[in-house]
Amino acid sequence: MTTQSIHKLSExxxxxxxxxxREMRERGPVHHVEFPSGMRAWLVTEYDLAKRVFTDPSxxxxxxxxxxxxxxxxxxxxLRLDPPVNDHMLYRDPPHHTRLRRIAMKALSGAxxxxxxxxxxxxxxxxxxxxxxxxxxxxxxxxxxxxxGSTICELIGIDAADRTEFQGWLTTQxxxxxAPEKHAAAAAFEAYVHRLFEEREExxxxxxxxxxxxxxxxGERLDRRELVSMINAILLGxxxxxxxxxxxxxxxxxxxxxxxxxxxxxxxxVPAFIEEVLRYESAxxxxxxxxxxxxxxxxxxxxxxxxxVLVAAAAVxxxxxxxxxxxxxxxxxxxxxxxAFGYGIHRCPGAALARTEARIAVTRLLAxxxxxxxxVDPGDLRWQPSLIARTLVALPIRLx
Numbered sequence: 001m002t003t004q005s006i007h008k009l010s011e012x013x014x015x016x017x018x019x020x021x022r023e024m025r026e027r028g029p030v031h032h033v034e035f036p037s038g039m040r041a042w043l044v045t046e047y048d049l050a051k052r053v054f055t056d057p058s059x060x061x062x063x064x065x066x067x068x069x070x071x072x073x074x075x076x077x078x079l080r081l082d083p084p085v086n087d088h089m090l091y092r093d094p095p096h097h098t099r100l101r102r103i104a105m106k107a108l109s110g111a112x113x114x115x116x117x118x119x120x121x122x123x124x125x126x127x128x129x130x131x132x133x134x135x136x137x138x139x140x141x142x143x144x145x146x147x148x149g150s151t152i153c154e155l156i157g158i159d160a161a162d163r164t165e166f167q168g169w170l171t172t173q174x175x176x177x178x179a180p181e182k183h184a185a186a187a188a189f190e191a192y193v194h195r196l197f198e199e200r201e202e203x204x205x206x207x208x209x210x211x212x213x214x215x216x217x218x219g220e221r222l223d224r225r226e227l228v229s230m231i232n233a234i235l236l237g238x239x240x241x242x243x244x245x246x247x248x249x250x251x252x253x254x255x256x257x258x259x260x261x262x263x264x265x266x267x268x269x270v271p272a273f274i275e276e277v278l279r280y281e282s283a284x285x286x287x288x289x290x291x292x293x294x295x296x297x298x299x300x301x302x303x304x305x306x307x308x309v310l311v312a313a314a315a316v317x318x319x320x321x322x323x324x325x326x327x328x329x330x331x332x333x334x335x336x337x338x339x340a341f342g343y344g345i346h347r348c349p350g351a352a353l354a355r356t357e358a359r360i361a362v363t364r365l366l367a368x369x370x371x372x373x374x375x376v377d378p379g380d381l382r383w384q385p386s387l388i389a390r391t392l393v394a395l396p397i398r399l400x
Contacts, residue, residue, distance in 0.1 A: 011385060170239055
């Protein structure tokens with residue numbers, strides 16, 4: 001067991017984690033930290049060490065198995081929602097993870113995304129049509145969240161009339177609400193999804209739920225518990241990630257007018273710009289937890305068994321040993337191998353969908369409102385107090 005002192009993080013950490021990460025990197029690649037919630041973990045801030053952590057088989061993802069349970073008993077509290085909802089592939093190790101990921105990759109394949117692209121474009125256009133015209137709006141509330149929510153709900157097969165309530169359950173799960181409220185939201189979500197299963201058993205539809213319920217090429221099926229957790233993982237991974245990415249992309253544009261002018265001149269640069277935003281200010285802050293199953297050496301420290309290890313994606317994507325001028329936006333950055341979607345076997349299976357959604361949302365927005373501007377002083381913006389998400393509370397924008 002290491003003797004490194006614990007670095008206690010305050011609530012200010014959520015408002016400017018990059019400043020904290022810069023200071024941490026000067027002292028080493030891994031740090032024993034305590035978050036405002038009281039959770040203690042080992043936080044990795046170096047790119048090369050992050051890739052090793054992402055692929056080290058001695059670091060387990062099994063939140064609902066023995067590794068996660070041991071970490072809990074050691075006082076490293078990690079909120080665990082009811083297993084039928086949250087015991088998905090993100091918190092599984094091979095071979096169970098391998099099977100679930102194969103199914104998710106097929107459901108979210110490039111071909112599926114391409115086929116759905118015209119509908120994504122229509123969703124963006126409909127939302128922009130509904131904007132109040134020139135004036136100030138909270139772009140997250142009126143565009144980014146409705147866009148990401150409508151897209152993934154329609155792809156999954158959620159009726160339009162149910163989406164507001166449905167998205168509320170999802171938002172509560174990833175919010176800073178107390179545990180009982182999160183568990184209640186998870187239970188309501190589970191009950192609703194089971195009703196959808198019953199409807200699809202009577203009559204299949206052309207949606208992702210029916211696709212996931214159908215037997216695979218080998219005749220294998222997901223059981224009900226696996227289906228609930230798979231849908232929860234896909235929805236949660238898409239809703240906040242895409243909305244946050246759209247918001248962070250627009251924020252970067254309106255606070256760096258030179259970049260906005262470049263994209264106005266050449267909309268074809270939007271994909272490269274979004275890729276750089278994924279590195280520079282992704283919607284993700286810290287990757288989901290891993291658990292040591294035996295003592296392991298990380299960055300010069302011996303981390304004992306039953307500890308939590310976290311990768312600070314926002315930190316490693318600005319590692320100066322890997323990226324030149326890491327704190328600057330550079331659309332022409334060569335070899336932009338950021339880790340915004342993770343690395344290795346747990347890399348996000350919805351990356352292609354997220355990129356497509358962000359490209360469409362930003363391209364359509366700029367075509368309709370090329371003179372976007374921030375309606376408040378940048379210092380007045382507030383970020384969500386979340387370990388996982390790096391998203392704004394609100395984004396007041398003048399549409400122009």
